[in-house]
Amino acid sequence: MSGSTRRERVERREEAIVQAAHAVFSELGFDGATIAGIASRAGVAEGTIYLYFKNKNALLEAVVGRFYRQLTDGAASGVESLRGTRRQLEFLARHHLVNCLAHWRILELMMLLYGRVPEYGQDGYYRFNKTYVAVFDGVVRAGIDRGELEPDLSLAIVRDLFYGGLEYSARTQLLRGPDIDGIDVDAIARRLVDMLWAGAQRRPVAAGDDDSTVVDRLEAVADRLERLKT
Amino acid sequence: MSGSTRRERVERREEAIVQAAHAVFSELGFDGATIAGIASRAGVAEGTIYLYFKNKNALLEAVVGRFYRQLTDGAASGVESLRGTRRQLEFLARHHLVNCLAHWRILELMMLLYGRVPEYGQDGYYRFNKTYVAVFDGVVRAGIDRGELEPDLSLAIVRDLFYGGLEYSARTQLLRGPDIDGIDVDAIARRLVDMLWAGAQRRPVAAGDDDSTVVDRLEAVADRLERLKT
Amino acid sequence: MSGSTRRERVERREEAIVQAAHAVFSELGFDGATIAGIASRAGVAEGTIYLYFKNKNALLEAVVGRFYRQLTDGAASGVESLRGTRRQLEFLARHHLVNCLAHWRILELMMLLYGRVPEYGQDGYYRFNKTYVAVFDGVVRAGIDRGELEPDLSLAIVRDLFYGGLEYSARTQLLRGPDIDGIDVDAIARRLVDMLWAGAQRRPVAAGDDDSTVVDRLEAVADRLERLKT
Amino acid sequence: MSGSTRRERVERREEAIVQAAHAVFSELGFDGATIAGIASRAGVAEGTIYLYFKNKNALLEAVVGRFYRQLTDGAASGVESLRGTRRQLEFLARHHLVNCLAHWRILELMMLLYGRVPEYGQDGYYRFNKTYVAVFDGVVRAGIDRGELEPDLSLAIVRDLFYGGLEYSARTQLLRGPDIDGIDVDAIARRLVDMLWAGAQRRPVAAGDDDSTVVDRLEAVADRLERLKT
DNA sequence: CATGAATGAGAGTTCATTCAT
DNA sequence: GATGAATGAACTCTCATTCAT
DSSP states (O other), X not given: OTTOSHHHHHHHHHHHHHHHHHHHHHHHHHHHOOHXXXXXXXXXXXXXHHHHOXXXXXXXXXXXXXXXXXXXXXXXHHHHTOOSHHHHHHHHHHHHHHHHHHHHHHHHHHHHHHHHOTXXXXXXXXXXXXXXXXXXXXXXXXXHHTTSBOTTOOHHHHHHHHHHHHHHHXXXXXXXXXXXXXXXXXXXXXXXXXXXXXXXXXXXXXXXXXXXXXXXXXXXXXXXXXXXXX | XXXXXXXXHHHHHHHHHHHHHHHHHHHHHHHHOOHHHHHHHHTSOHHHHHHHOSSXXXXXXXXXXXXXXXXXXXHHHHHHTOOSHHHHHHHHHHHXXXXXHHHHHHHHHHHHHHHHOTTSTHHHHHHHHHHHHHHHHHHHHHHHHTTSBOTTOOHHHHHHHHHHHHHHHHHHHHHHOSOGGGSOHHHHHHHHHHHHHHXXXXXXXXXXXXXXXXXXXXXXXXXXXXXXXX | OTTOSHHHHHHHHHHHHHHHHHHHHHHHHHHHOOHHHHHHHHTSOHHHHHHHOXXXXXXXXXXXXXXXXXXXXXXXHXXXXXXXXXXXXXXXXXXXXXXXXXXXXXXXXXXXXXXXXXXXXXXXXXXXXXXXXXXXXXXHHHHHHTTSBOTTOOHHHHHHXXXXXXHHHHHHHHHHOSOGGGSOHHHHHHHHHHHHHHHHBOOOSSHHHHHHHHHHHHHHHHXXXXXXXX | OTTOSHHHHHHHHHHHHHHHHHHHHHHHHHHHOOHHHHHHHHTSOHHHHHHHOSSHHHHHHHHHHHHHHHHHHHHHHHHHTOOSHHHHHHHHHXXXXXXXXXXXXXXXXXXXXXXXXXXXXXXXXXXXHHHHHHHHHHHHHHHHHTTSBOTTXXXXXXXXXXXXXXXXXXXXXXXXXXXXXXXXXXXXXXXXXXXXXXXXBOOOOOGXXXXXXXXXXXXXXXXXXXXXXX
16 A cells, blocks of 8 residues: 555655665764765665755755754644643753754754855755744743743843753763763753753842842952052 | 974974864865865975874864863963953853854864774863863852852753853854854853853842852952052 | 557657757767757657667667768759759758758767767768768769769769868868857858869860860750740 | 986876877777776876876867877978978878878867867867968968969868868778778878869969859759749 | 666766885 | 875766666
């Protein structure tokens, strides 16, 4: 039944190729990967790949695109199924961390795409990344609306800290060793969100809050005076 | 005079090669760079490079090592010249951000090293990164000691958020466009530290505690001012 | 009606393929042309071409054969409709020149055939070229018979000069630029025949001989005019 | 002694490569030739060829250029050593014919160059061909000056007939069979020049010369009348 | 009969590395 | 020490030809 029409066979083959490319790019990077390697992994001849993709760059584009789509879908559907800003953020953190650990090289390839496919660059990256990040943005905005988060929060900064923090953490783990399974993703995600939450949650406006600023200024004055002396 | 001994001539040549390699790797990436290109940029013959470095990978190792050393030196000396946890952190943020923007590709190469030089990996990365990050860790620990930061803060998490947030921000900027000069590094660094500070600072357990901290710090300033007089 | 029998449909398809091949070979040369390109131009699938022709070489053979047949037919029918050696030669010159300019690459392919299809070579070329050139030979022989041309003329040499001169002229024009339409084919053909005529015409052995030829020809014209009357 | 300096070794190697390329291009044509084949014939590695020539096209350019230079030199020095327009022309005819027979494919490649190397085309062909053909032009002009040849001769036409005739003759011979040695180059060259000479030599202006034109016109009238009838 | 997806050999080209000078 | 010419393995991509549908 399924898979017997020509159209379906073609689609399955294309998917097989992209999957193989994903795996090989992940292992060896873009330049390290070879079309021959991808082809043999996909179970097709070298030439066949060029029936589906114009060249190696186009294949990279397809791999990254597909990955981003899956990443975004996973994030969106997870968020939808959960209630509560905090729990949604923790899910997103886990989701991102898991994917970073499993597909680190693919995320790097996205950067490569920028320099390698001129007509890509801004457009391609932006399209994919914006839709992905929009899920996070939505959660944060909802948190602000519900009064859980500071209203004049800089979305850009929280986003940088959130995704950057997760990626840096993933990178450190990966560089430590290749046994991903031993990593306690849940704990990392929870603690990272904890700290971010502490910085981003709505603070009661108290009179004493401004003190630290005053002290900072005084310290700066002291610094300057010290330097004048020497 | 200077540079006339054989030893010095050799060292200058080696430095020229590493510098050239840094520049070319930065522009073209590791696989995009060619030994010929690096040699011509360094003003030496291709073969000469192999007198100083076993192969292309060793050259990469040297470039990354030198970069990390400079990065660490810059961070350490900057921190030393400043007082105040907050201001030290802001300096480190600026420093890291500036270097990310200027040498992004080199930071990527570090990851490459991991997969490309098997005997590198853990060892090399750890050695360099640990010393670099130690500067940050020192500042945070001092902050905790001074009671400015939450004592049971997870250093790993703050570090991930700090460096990860900066790098994610840098990446976004770089993907947006190649004109680095238009980026307001100061503002980004300050706001990022602001938010992190909010999440990491010592939280008032009781109303009175808050005041005592302020008083403590003010007294410290007074001390310093008094010392200036004498 | 026409074209509905199986036999006719097959023939039309074969003709379409050869026509497409002619066009593509003309534009891109033999090695530059692709079966895919020819197939799409002919409006058939790639595989279909192999139902009609054993391989690319056979297709080349067919194209050259068809071209030579058309060339020969055009020459023969043109000569038949004209009277007078000189005017026939001028027609042949124009005819050859026009076809050289329009189908230069195809003429080159004929040479290719020689090296590419071993069993072709002598046989194929000779068959086609002999029948084509036979038209010219006939005209020249008739001219000799009528006493207009030198009796012990070397047919081979005149032929070489005639066709060679035209082709060399065509090549020069083509190399000068691709705008064929601006070339004054008539003028070139006429002047080339003029010069050849000067070298090939019956040379007066004595003063009287010249006159008698003129008289002979005039009488022939008179005869024809008389016949028209009746 | 000779050949021991680096500079000389490089020059000998370049010459060896061009020679090998000439031979292989001659045998197999441009597309039929492979870099591997040329390299092995030249006794160098494939990569070495790319030290001397940017790519296959550049190699073709070098081969054609070198051939044309040799052709021109041979023509010029031969003409210089002979006296008498007729004998000079016969020499040029022999020279061209011999070279056509020995290097036919190379002459064809020149045409290829036109379509293949865009920045070549007119310029390259013209430069080479003009200098080559200038030798012939000089001989003819001298003949006119000496009163041996018709003063209002069209140089372009004589040239087309001369070179075209020789090339057509060569082509016919080559297509007949590959045993070049059996061809009586001298006889062909002499007879071809004979005929051209007859058409181009200065003719005594006689009253009867215009007769043939008159007859032509009468024949044309007869033609038209005949056609009206049918 | 017709299709067009699949094949895989083979091409041009690059470049890290070596080694005679 | 320094050079840079030489190497050749390896890569990407093309395309004539086949064959299951």
